[in-house]
Amino acid sequence: MNEVDLLFVSAHPDDTELSCGGTIVTSVKRGLRCGMIDLTRGEMGTRGTPQTRKREAQASAKILGASFREQLDFHDGGLLTGREQELELIEIIRRTKPKLIFTPYPDDRHPDHTRAGRLVTEAAFYAGLKSMKTQYDAHRPQATIYYIQNYQRDFSFVVDVTAAWKTKMRAIAAFKSQFHDPKSKEPKTFISDAKFLDLIEARGRHFGMLIGSTYGEAFVTKQPPRVVDMIGAYGGREV
Numbered sequence: 001m002n003e004v005d006l007l008f009v010s011a012h013p014d015d016t017e018l019s020c021g022g023t024i025v026t027s028v029k030r031g032l033r034c035g036m037i038d039l040t041r042g043e044m045g046t047r048g049t050p051q052t053r054k055r056e057a058q059a060s061a062k063i064l065g066a067s068f069r070e071q072l073d074f075h076d077g078g079l080l081t082g083r084e085q086e087l088e089l090i091e092i093i094r095r096t097k098p099k100l101i102f103t104p105y106p107d108d109r110h111p112d113h114t115r116a117g118r119l120v121t122e123a124a125f126y127a128g129l130k131s132m133k134t135q136y137d138a139h140r141p142q143a144t145i146y147y148i149q150n151y152q153r154d155f156s157f158v159v160d161v162t163a164a165w166k167t168k169m170r171a172i173a174a175f176k177s178q179f180h181d182p183k184s185k186e187p188k189t190f191i192s193d194a195k196f197l198d199l200i201e202a203r204g205r206h207f208g209m210l211i212g213s214t215y216g217e218a219f220v221t222k223q224p225p226r227v228v229d230m231i232g233a234y235g236g237r238e239v
């Protein structure tokens, strides 16, 4: 784990790809360093094994251009959020010094997403407390940014990921055991249905349409971003 500009934390491997894979690709192209943390190994998944998920997750991180991807073991299906897990995250934040940290919105259909969002929000704050002594120096990201998963949210900004869309979908496809594969003999799930990838496509198009581009990824923050270039921000949306 090295220092990064953006740190993406997910409850399960593939959460980040689905919600903000395009943002990683776009950011890496702009010269930003992106790190990925999966809080669990996804061991409760209906299809595949934790070993396959790990291999798929590493292949996907490579496609996205992430500097690193680490998998923690906070228990899939009952994500642990005690002091021990909080301290492990605080150390990761202090060690990797992200300027922005991304995590699930802390209220979602899957309770692990809700727990992950809360845990990361709190760890990001505590990581900045100088009087809390750990191995690494205090560091607090500028903002905790929430990505949208199952439940619809009022979002704070949308990132244009048009140029990154194909790469994002390739990264998702790296999770062969999870998503649609007509040859697979494993039990069918909501996300293994071909229609699921259509939904991802439709959501990307919808967010893109709102900002006058083809594809977008939407995010929620507690406070709005500071816009420097208002005209640029609305470019391509002439009414």
Ligand SMILES: [Zn+2]
Pocket: 011, 012, 015, 110, 113
């Ligand atoms: Zn998940």
